[in-house]
Amino acid sequence: MADLLNSPLHDRHLALGAKMADFGGWSMPIEYPGGGVVAEHTAVRERVGMFDVSHLGKARVSGAGAAAYINACLTNDLGRISAGKAQYTLCCADDGGVVDDLIIYLRGEDDVFLVPNAANTATVVAMLAAHAPEGIVVDNLHDRYGVIAVQGTRSDEVLSALGLPTGHDYMSFVDAEWDGRPVMVLRSGYTGERGYELVPAWEDAGALWDALAEAVAAQGGMPCGLGARDTLRTEMGYPLHGNDLSLEITPVMAGSVWAVGWDKPAFWGKDALVAQRAAKECRLSRGLVVTGRGIPRPHCAVLDEDGQVVGEVTSGTFSPTRKVGIALALLDRSVPLGGAVSVDVRGRLIPAEVVKPPFVEVQVREA
Numbered sequence: 001m002a003d004l005l006n007s008p009l010h011d012r013h014l015a016l017g018a019k020m021a022d023f024g025g026w027s028m029p030i031e032y033p034g035g036g037v038v039a040e041h042t043a044v045r046e047r048v049g050m051f052d053v054s055h056l057g058k059a060r061v062s063g064a065g066a067a068a069y070i071n072a073c074l075t076n077d078l079g080r081i082s083a084g085k086a087q088y089t090l091c092c093a094d095d096g097g098v099v100d101d102l103i104i105y106l107r108g109e110d111d112v113f114l115v116p117n118a119a120n121t122a123t124v125v126a127m128l129a130a131h132a133p134e135g136i137v138v139d140n141l142h143d144r145y146g147v148i149a150v151q152g153t154r155s156d157e158v159l160s161a162l163g164l165p166t167g168h169d170y171m172s173f174v175d176a177e178w179d180g181r182p183v184m185v186l187r188s189g190y191t192g193e194r195g196y197e198l199v200p201a202w203e204d205a206g207a208l209w210d211a212l213a214e215a216v217a218a219q220g221g222m223p224c225g226l227g228a229r230d231t232l233r234t235e236m237g238y239p240l241h242g243n244d245l246s247l248e249i250t251p252v253m254a255g256s257v258w259a260v261g262w263d264k265p266a267f268w269g270k271d272a273l274v275a276q277r278a279a280k281e282c283r284l285s286r287g288l289v290v291t292g293r294g295i296p297r298p299h300c301a302v303l304d305e306d307g308q309v310v311g312e313v314t315s316g317t318f319s320p321t322r323k324v325g326i327a328l329a330l331l332d333r334s335v336p337l338g339g340a341v342s343v344d345v346r347g348r349l350i351p352a353e354v355v356k357p358p359f360v361e362v363q364v365r366e367a
């Protein structure tokens with residue numbers, strides 16, 4: 001993995017014996033010894049876990065009218081939130097395909113902090129810079145900040161042990177300090193559980209990780225890799241760019257229409273998305289729960305009761321919580337919720353039921 005980028009916590013993962021893999025061009029931990037993905041997944045669902053997600057991008061758009069500029073580019077409507085709040089949004093191409101999905105931290109009218117996906121950061125930054133009016137500055141800060149996610153029912157106890165703020169509203173952030181060092185604390189999560197994402201300076205990430213690891217262990221939790229992060233987000237039905245969102249899979253198809261400000265005068269890809277939404281012809285993302293034995297995987301064909309191909313799996317895994325195979329799939333509109341389908345897994349047809357995600361009870365927004 002000599003050509004991969006390393007997070008500021010790389011040496012700590014190696015010291016723990018983590019299984020490392022390429023994730024968006026970064027060498028990141030997939031799982032740790034002592035139980036692996038299932039144990040880490042269960043720790044988050046029942047107690048607490050911590051994740052290094054420093055591979056995620058970081059960028060700042062600043063200057064007079066920075067927020068208004070971002071609002072004219074990305075899909076969601078920043079007018080729905082105020083300073084100190086965060087918002088999920090999408091960066092689309094002219095044809096409506098998704099270049100990336102990302103989180104916006106709205107610091108003020110003239111200051112916006114962005115967290116794109118690792119592999120797409122340079123593209124998003126380049127697009128925003130290319131269209132920026134005079135006075136708007138777009139900075140790629142990918143290696144200036146780390147990101148550590150603390151997720152689970154005991155996440156408040158973990159942050160409180162470090163003197164960090166807890167209990168603020170979902171998708172709001174606080175500028176805090178830990179050990180005299182600045183850290184942004186966002187109430188958020190990609191797991192479906194109550195949780196936070198901490199954004200320290202790159203050089204402070206290691207010390208913060210060490211302190212969090214001690215507090216997490218005291219709550220019966222553990223470090224978690226991106227394998228558990230994937231099973232947790234799939235149980236919630238959250239999309240992963242490159243699987244459930246892509247240049248070929250639009251927000252309309254992925255069921256992300258709630259993250260589009262349809263009444264805004266303009267955003268990248270608006271005309272194409274408005275037309276696609278009105279046509280009501282494209283496939284739509286649905287959930288699948290396996291009723292037989294087997295685990296659906298991306299690109300597996302989905303067949304109806306007559307044996308006709310009616311869709312394709314975009315994400316599929318074994319659900320450690322429900323102990324069955326689950327999937328997200330793009331299906332023809334003719335396939336009803338509650339309907340019976342089959343998934344072709346290497347030539348073997350596995351029966352499944354069409355459902356609306358999430359696959360587990362939602363905890364992320366609880367006060």
